[in-house]
Amino acid sequence: MSETNQRYDVVVIGGGAAGLSGALALARARRSVLVIDSGSPRNAPASHVHNYLGREGTPPSELLAIGRAEAADYGAEIVRGDAVSAERLPDGFRVVRGDGGVVRARHLLVTTGLVDELPPVEGLAERWGREVLHCPYCHGWEVRDTAVGVLALSPMAVHQALLWRQWTDDVVLFRHEQADFGDEEYEQLAARGISVLDGAVASLEVADDRLTGVRLAGGTVIPLAALVVQPRFTARSAVLESLGLVPTEMVVGDHVVGTYIAADPAGATDVPGVRVAGNVANLMEQVVGSAAAGLKAASMINMDLVTEDTGRAVDARRAPFSAEAERQVTERVLGDRRHGLTEAR
Numbered sequence: 492m493s494e495t496n497q498r499y500d501v502v503v504i505g506g507g508a509a510g511l512s513g514a515l516a517l518a519r520a521r522r523s524v525l526v527i528d529s530g531s532p533r534n535a536p537a538s539h540v541h542n543y544l545g546r547e548g549t550p551p552s553e554l555l556a557i558g559r560a561e562a563a564d565y566g567a568e569i570v571r572g573d574a575v576s577a578e579r580l581p582d583g584f585r586v587v588r589g590d591g592g593v594v595r596a597r598h599l600l601v602t603t604g605l606v607d608e609l610p611p612v613e614g615l616a617e618r619w620g621r622e623v624l625h626c627p628y629c630h631g632w633e634v635r636d637t638a639v640g641v642l643a644l645s646p647m648a649v650h651q652a653l654l655w656r657q658w659t660d661d662v663v664l665f666r667h668e669q670a671d672f673g674d675e676e677y678e679q680l681a682a683r684g685i686s687v688l689d690g691a692v693a694s695l696e697v698a699d700d701r702l703t704g705v706r707l708a709g710g711t712v713i714p715l716a717a718l719v720v721q722p723r724f725t726a727r728s729a730v731l732e733s734l735g736l737v738p739t740e741m742v743v744g745d746h747v748v749g750t751y752i753a754a755d756p757a758g759a760t761d762v763p764g765v766r767v768a769g770n771v772a773n774l775m776e777q778v779v780g781s782a783a784a785g786l787k788a789a790s791m792i793n794m795d796l797v798t799e800d801t802g803r804a805v806d807a808r809r810a811p812f813s814a815e816a817e818r819q820v821t822e823r824v825l826g827d828r829r830h831g832l833t834e835a836r
């Protein structure tokens with residue numbers, strides 16, 4: 492294992508929107524920053540990033556390449572690889588990388604994102620981010636006015652179907668393996684013209700590398716342009732767990748939608764010196780919100796470092812004063828004694 496003496500002000504673990512935005516702010520604050528990034532941002536399967544003001548419709552890899560270049564321009568170092576664990580030291584942290592290398596940091600910003608755990612339907616994972624979708628703000632416009640199916644995986648599916656109805660009037664809700672809905676929900680769905688189909692979805696139908704529909708367990712094929720699912724959002728929290736942090740379950744109604752690492756609004760976790768931002772801390776955050784959270788956490792890290800630096804400077808300033816004060820007191824005491832001895836003679 493190679494371990495250098497180099498110690499960064501901040502090591503950022505995860506170089507997506509949150510991490511790069513944090514790195515940019517820290518580098519501009521004249522902090523030494525290392526970003527360790529394994530290179531698989533959550534939206535990698537999508538062709539474009541939407542609702543990112545000023546960069547609407549940019550491919551995800553392009554947006555991050557721009558972010559890396561901007562942070563690097565101010566001196567941030569960015570390396571490809573993963574961090575596997577971190578350890579708290581008296582004066583900061585030690586981060587162990589997957590290649591066995593070790594780096595040290597005064598503070599950590601962890602922005603490792605989340606994993607979308609998809610339902611085990613044949614052919615579904617392969618279409619994720621293309622025609623298998625979850626977020627209407629990310630993809631709704633692109634599939635507007637087409638046939639959209641919603642796969643019920645939790646009671647939230649009714650809410651999802653009503654939401655997607657905003658983008659198309661052709662929405663069908665597959666009850667799949669979900670228990671029956673309530674009367675009020677059926678009324679809402681009917682009022683918005685959303686039909687409900689019983690029976691499990693067995694597989695996806697694809698032609699010319701495009702989704703064409705879904706096949707029900709009974710063999711019926713329903714033509715569709717897109718299928719909406721609700722993945723389970725699981726925080727990528729291994730490094731944070733190695734520091735003793737425990738993921739919290741996010742519950743909507745009675746349903747667990749995922750896990751996240753709890754933090755205050757500026758990303759401070761229960762481990763002093765460790766802040767989090769983006770999807771690892773907030774499962775609903777989109778790209779622009781993740782970038783904003785990275786900036787906020789970074790500015791608080793800089794403030795924490797300013798406070799530490801100031802404390803050290805005050806101690807250093809006091810230290811020579813104490814030595815001088817001690818010398819003066821000693822001289823005075825010895826002088827008094829000498830004076831007393833002279834008088835006694």
Ligand SMILES: Cc1cc2nc3c(=O)[nH]c(=O)nc-3n(C[C@H](O)[C@H](O)[C@H](O)COP(=O)(O)OP(=O)(O)OC[C@H]3O[C@@H](n4cnc5c(N)ncnc54)[C@H](O)[C@@H]3O)c2cc1C
Pocket residue numbers: 504505506507508509510527528529530531532533534535536537539540541542543572573574575602603604605607619620621626628629630727730768769770771776777778779781
């Ligand atoms: C299919 C899809 C499409 C989407 N489209 C949009 C959209 O159009 N607009 C929008 O605003 N949002 C969209 N989103 C949401 C968007 O992906 C997230 O909001 C955003 O990626 C969160 O940024 P982040 O920095 O928190 O995490 P990520 O972007 O996931 O970045 C985390 C980074 O950390 C790295 N990493 C993880 N673990 C480690 C480790 N141990 N060591 C080192 N590196 C590590 C990963 O490789 C990754 O590069 C979409 C999501 C999906 C799934």
